[in-house]
Amino acid sequence: MKNDATDLLRPMVEARLAQQFAARLHGAEQNITSEQSERLKALRLMAVAQVKRAPAASAIAQGPTLALTGPFHWKSWLFRVSAVLPVILLVAGLLVLQDYQQERFVRATADIDTALLLGDLPPTAYADPGFARFLKLER
Structure with a gap:
C-alpha cells in the first residue's frame, strides 16, 4: 500500500x-x-x-520497439479474435468428437442387439450362467 x-x-x-x-x-x-x-x-x-x-x-529496448503495435496490438479486435479463436475451435472439436463417439457407441450397441434378436438362441440363454461357462470352454 x-x-x-x-x-x-x-x-x-x-x-x-x-x-x-x-x-x-x-x-x-x-x-x-x-x-x-x-x-x-x-x-x-x-x-x-x-x-x-x-x-x-x-539489444537495447527503446520505447515501444518491443511492444505489440499495428494490427496485432492487444486492444485491436483482430488480436482479441485471434486469442479467442483457438479456444472456440477446441471446444467445437471436442463437441464433434463426443457426438462421433456417441454415434459409434449407439451403432455398436444396435449391431449387438440385432445379432441377439436375429440369432438362433433366445435372449434369455445369454443370461444363463451355464451358457456363459459353455462359451468360455469353447474358446
Whole structure:
C-alpha cells in the first residue's frame, strides 16, 4: 500500500543518501595509493573497451520497439479474435468428437442387439450362467 507521505519524503531521503555516499567516496579517494590508482586506471580502460564492443552483442529496448503495435496490438479486435479463436475451435472439436463417439457407441450397441434378436438362441440363454461357462470352454 502506498502512502502519500512516503512518496513526498522519498526524493529528499534519496538526495541525502546520495550526498553521504559521495562524501564517503571523496574521503576514500584521498587515501588511495599510487599503485591502487594505476590498478583502477587499468580497470577503467578495460571497462571502456568492453563497453565499446558491447552494443553489437546486446539489444537495447527503446520505447515501444518491443511492444505489440499495428494490427496485432492487444486492444485491436483482430488480436482479441485471434486469442479467442483457438479456444472456440477446441471446444467445437471436442463437441464433434463426443457426438462421433456417441454415434459409434449407439451403432455398436444396435449391431449387438440385432445379432441377439436375429440369432438362433433366445435372449434369455445369454443370461444363463451355464451358457456363459459353455462359451468360455469353447474358446
